[in-house]
Amino acid sequence: MPELPEVETVRRSLLPLIGRTIRRVDVRLPAAIRTHRPVQFAKVLAGKSVRKVERRGKALLISLSSGWVLVVHFKLWGLLRFSAEGIRPDRETAVIVHFKRGGDLEFRELQLSTIELYKQRRLPRIEYLANLGVDPLSAEFTKERLWELMQRRVAVRALLTDQERIAGIGNLWAHEILHAAGLRPGRQAIALTLAEVEGLHQAVRRVLRSGIARGGEPEFSDALERKGRVRLAVYGRAGQPCPRGDGTIVAARSGGRPSFFCPACQH
Ligand SMILES: [Zn+2]
Structure with a gap:
């Protein structure tokens, strides 16, 4: 997608x-x-x-x-x-x-x-x-704004992909962001500490920017047929080693959608 x-x-x-x-x-x-x-x-x-x-x-x-x-x-x-x-x-x-x-x-x-x-x-x-929410690469997407958005009793994965709160992140990139932030997809948004939200804010920006710099996920190609060059860390990689070298990616389902994380480095 x-x-x-x-x-x-x-x-x-x-x-x-x-x-x-x-x-x-x-x-x-x-x-x-x-x-x-x-x-x-x-x-x-x-x-x-x-x-x-x-x-x-x-x-x-x-x-x-x-x-x-x-x-x-x-x-x-x-x-x-x-x-x-x-x-x-x-x-x-x-x-x-x-x-x-x-x-x-x-x-x-x-x-x-x-x-x-x-x-x-x-x-x-x-x-x-x-109805689109804040663009995560815009100046309005501050860590304070993310903190406010997080004050809800929903899984952090569901919150990141809620287009009416944050615009543009879907299931694939939410998982890549959560891996970069060291957070499990099923964590309750409201239960995250301030430090975790700050780390998540940085991960959102860093992961999306590097995704753009590499032309997106590998199955995608742009209008000039240049393939995406992103190496996904967790999404679709169940059973494979975590790129951090500390564990094996596991798959789960949440909200009827596939979910992936490394049990060793995501908490
Ligand atoms: Zn790991």
């Missing part, structure tokens, strides 16, 4: 599209578009140019001329791919945006992920965007 580091990685790989103008749009899987019929969608996009590419939580926002914004809401899976030579569609191709003077942007492998098209002024009324 693309999370903050992956969406930020794909955002950065799309920055060269700024200033380019859309020639036409080919909708191959109409169900991927939630706000428009394919013909309307293509009609709105034709002739618009790319102004900005932003991320909010796990959503990618591509702002176009005339006040339109394409919102890619990543859920289970989804990839964007740009090719200067053009894209040859296959059965995973949902939409291809053809640019003037060459180059195609493909939206593909959309598993529950959606493409929506809105006028900029409508964005504050889009429920998912309006």
Whole structure:
């Protein structure tokens, strides 16, 4: 599932599209578009140019001329791919945006992920965007803010992945962060000490930043098809040695989702 580091990685790989103008749009899987019929969608996009590419939580926002914004809401899976030579569609191709003077942007492998098209002024009324919590890489995400967020009787893993409190962290990166912080996923948020919350705050920033620097998790690739180079410490690594060399990663389930930790260094 693309999370903050992956969406930020794909955002950065799309920055060269700024200033380019859309020639036409080919909708191959109409169900991927939630706000428009394919013909309307293509009609709105034709002739618009790319102004900005932003991320909010796990959503990618591509702002176009005339006040339109394409919102890619990543859920289970989804990839964007740009090719200067053009894209040859296959059965995973949902939409291809053809640019003037060459180059195609493909939206593909959309598993529950959606493409929506809105006028900029409508964005504050889009429920998912309006309800997003603090961005963990923003200046507002201070250790005091995290301490306040932690004052709840829920597992710390559930709190880190609650998009209405902290935006962008999903199950994979929550586990990597908790390993870096030495905390077990099932710990009650409210029971953490001040020192533990401070350590967690640092781990959130450090792990997400290094995830972005390495292009995200290894199954993901950016719009130029560069693979993620992160070596995961715990997620999906049950039975393998902890990278700290002190124990073996164990798997559990919590809240119906897989959970991983090292019993030796996470408490
Ligand atoms: Zn360990």
